[in-house]
Amino acid sequence: MSTERSRAPLTPQRKAFNSRSNRQPHSNVHPQLSEIHQAKIVSIQEYGAFAEIKGYPRHGLIHKSHISKYRSENVGEILEVGDIVWVKVIGVEEQDGKTKIKLSMRYVDQGRGEDLDPNNVQLSQDQNRHKSTSASKMVNPIEIADAVVNATCRRCGGKGHMDTDCFVQQGEHPSHKSRRIKEVKTMEDALEVMRRKARKKERQKHKHSGGDKRKSRNKSSISRRKDHSSTTESPSSD
Structure with a gap:
């Protein structure tokens, strides 16, 4: 029994797409953002699939995360070379003199070719979520x-x-390296000793400050008691 996936019969749309005589060049060199197109899968890769849009010379990439809302790591389980799909243009970038076209199947009804995200709300949310995930993986x-x-x-x-x-x-000169290492270590040791002395001095300062306050309070209390005793013991005049 053949293990190959059963192929759907060639539809009139596929015949029209495959007919080079029906291809009409567009006025633009690449499709515009948010446009909906029919595309033919021309290559399957681990990270996604490349698709050809009729009338445009450059192929677009459908990343595997944009093939279906149910993500699959095996692109070949969903798509095959020659498949005709509906795609939405979600990115057009110029890099190193080349135009990179990003396509998505997720935001298009594959039966009718209807844009399921006409205001790009879902696309923006997905892109922000991807940025947050990338940042968390730092x-x-x-x-x-x-x-x-x-x-x-x-x-x-x-x-x-x-x-x-x-x-x-x-x-x-390399011969100076070991000497400089020793100098740096000596400087670091000296700085550490100075930091320890400063911390110790700071602790002692707080300690003495607290003791002086207690002594001052004790002296004031003793002075008040002496004044009170002197007043009560003074002889009354005849």
């Missing part, structure tokens, strides 16, 4: 730190830092 800072730890400096040949952060000066 490299973890820990992974960046690990990459730096495993990096090799092109300036000094040492590991654990990038050449932009290297303490060895540009063009410095």
Whole structure:
């Protein structure tokens, strides 16, 4: 029994599409945004399918996320070369002198060719969702730190830092490298000692400040008690 997918009979629309004599060139070199077109699948790739729109020389890409609202990782399970589909133009970009055309089947009724998202509301929501997902997949800072730890400096040949952060000066003789490393380590140690002393001094300052306030309050209390005692013990005049 053949494992090939049963093919639908060739429709009049497909005959008309495949007939090169019926192709009429458009005034534009590429389709315009939000236009609805019939397209013929000419190539299947892992990431999507390329489609030919009648009258335009450049093929457009239907990314696999835009083939159906139910995403499938295997494009070949949904499309085959020669299929005729309805597509909507969702992107036209110029890159390196070439025009890249982005197409979508999701926003078009495949039976009637009707635009299911005429105001591009759903398209905008999907694009914003994709941007948010991409942002959330940013490299973890820990992974960046690990990459730096495993990096090799092109300036000094040492590991654990990038050449932009290297303490060895540009063009410095290699024999000076170890001495500069020791100098940097000594400076770092000295700075750490100074920071520790500053923290200790700050703690002592707060401690003495609190003690002075308590002493001041105690002196004031003793003075008031002495004044009270002196008043009560003074002899009455005859």
